[in-house]
Amino acid sequence: MKMNKKTMYIVIGIVLVLIVGGVSAFMMISGKDEVVTEEKTTKKRKISQPVNLIPVEERPYMQIIPASSAREISIVIEEVKKEAIEVDYALEYNSGSLLQGVEGQIKLATLPVTELLLLGSRSAGGATTYHEDVTGGTIETQFSGPAPYALKSEWKFFETTVKLTELKSRDEKFVLESKSLSTLGVTIIFNNAGFPKGLEGKLVSDPYTVSPAQGKTLAEATATITVESAGSGVKMMGWNGTQWQELESTVSGNQVSTTGPLMETYVAISK
Numbered sequence: 001m002k003m004n005k006k007t008m009y010i011v012i013g014i015v016l017v018l019i020v021g022g023v024s025a026f027m028m029i030s031g032k033d034e035v036v037t038e039e040k041t042t043k044k045r046k047i048s049q050p051v052n053l054i055p056v057e058e059r060p061y062m063q064i065i066p067a068s069s070a071r072e073i074s075i076v077i078e079e080v081k082k083e084a085i086e087v088d089y090a091l092e093y094n095s096g097s098l099l100q101g102v103e104g105q106i107k108l109a110t111l112p113v114t115e116l117l118l119l120g121s122r123s124a125g126g127a128t129t130y131h132e133d134v135t136g137g138t139i140e141t142q143f144s145g146p147a148p149y150a151l152k153s154e155w156k157f158f159e160t161t162v163k164l165t166e167l168k169s170r171d172e173k174f175v176l177e178s179k180s181l182s183t184l185g186v187t188i189i190f191n192n193a194g195f196p197k198g199l200e201g202k203l204v205s206d207p208y209t210v211s212p213a214q215g216k217t218l219a220e221a222t223a224t225i226t227v228e229s230a231g232s233g234v235k236m237m238g239w240n241g242t243q244w245q246e247l248e249s250t251v252s253g254n255q256v257s258t259t260g261p262l263m264e265t266y267v268a269i270s271k
Contacts, residue, residue, distance in 0.1 A: 047090055047142040049150035052193070056203055058082045059194030063264075064139065064155050066186040068213040071130050073157075073188070075115045075139070077106060079196060084108055084143035091117065093137035093157070100131050108143075136170060136188070151193040153206075158187045167210075174208040174266065178221040184212040192265060196239050201269035204234060209265045218262040225268045230254045233270045238263030 061079040066072075075089060086108055092101040106115050120130040136156035143149050154170040166177045169189045176189070192207040205225045227234065235249040236258040247258040247266075256268050 047088055047140050047150055049142050049148055051140065051150045051152040054082065054149045054151075056194060056207075057199075059151060060084075060141075060143065061194045061196045061265075062141075062190075062192065063209055063211050064188050064190050065211045066157065066188050066213045068185055070134070070157075070159055070186045071119055073117050073119060075106070075117065076112055077108060078112045079194075080108060080111060080143070081194070081197065082143070082145070082147070082149065084145035084148075086144050088142045088144070089115075090140045091137070092139075093119070093131075094135045095119075095131035096133040098131075099137075101137075141193075153191045153193045155188055155190040158189070160184050160187055169206075169208055171206070173205070173226040175224045176210060176221055176262075177224070178218050178262075180218055180220075184216050184218065186213045187211065195265060195267060196244070198244050199237060199267065199269070200244075201237070201271045203267060204228070204230075204270050205268035207265050207267045210262060211264075220259065221262045222257060222259045223263070223266050224255050224257040225266060226255050227268050228254065230256050230268075231270065234268055235271070237267050237269055239265040 058081050060077060060081060063076040063078060065074045065076060075091070077087065086105055088105050090101065090103045092099060102117050104115060106113055119134055120128055122128045134157050138152060138154050140152045141150065156170040158167055160181045162182045164181050165179060166175055167181065167187065167189055168175050169191055171191060174189065188211045190209040190211065192209045195207040204227045208225065223236065225236065230251045230253065232251065234251055234256050236247040236256050238245050238247045241264045247260060250257045
């Protein structure tokens with residue numbers, strides 16, 4: 001049966017509509033698959049390992065360093081003693097009455113490596129909201145390698161003022177005293193999970209890392225660590241950023257103290 005021109009045009013039109021509709025449907029399905037793939041590839045892994053099981057001497061040495069504006073902080077992985085290729089982190093902190101947090105992953109191909117974090121939130125359009133009254137919190141890290149391991153420790157955030165004469169760690173076992181604390185500006189005291197290589201002696205305290213913004217320091221400060229039992233053999237050691245120094249120490253009860261230039265990290269040891 002022969003079709004007249006009118007009928008032929010109608011048939012051609014129907015065929016074109018079907019082709020266009022099919023192509024559109026395929027693109028929509030393909031687009032959905034692409035979005036799902038993107039979500040999967042960018043999803044951060046949760047920290048699932050039990051924490052703080054490896055010996056302290058095998059743990060990495062890290063810092064949490066504030067910016068002078070108190071709007072950002074940096075996680076710095078200085079040294080890894082046990083082989084690892086990357087680290088997943090979950091940093092939580094109190095902002096006023098709210099608990100805030102940020103997660104991410106850092107590759108460990110070269111060390112030291114720094115990850116800059118915003119203490120706030122940023123919308124897709126670029127609008128930034130800063131979190132106020134930050135006081136510190138915790139950091140969990142999971143190091144991936146031949147033998148994965150995870151760590152958890154505490155940090156405390158200070159915006160020093162003229163009236164402030166002492167800073168305490170979150171567990172209150174470390175105290176830093178000075179009449180010049182206001183010159184430090186924003187400062188973080190970190191109950192470090194590890195310490196730099198080269199320390200000799202038996203560790204009898206947490207390592208406490210003091211990180212002022214922009215590398216500021218003090219010519220003189222008194223650091224005191226409370227330990228479970230401080231005998232005559234207990235003394236303070238300080239890491240100045242390049243090497244360990246034995247510090248002149250005073251023991252009173254279960255506290256060991258030292259006075260001198262500000263150290264990057266303090267520990268109490270027994271020999």
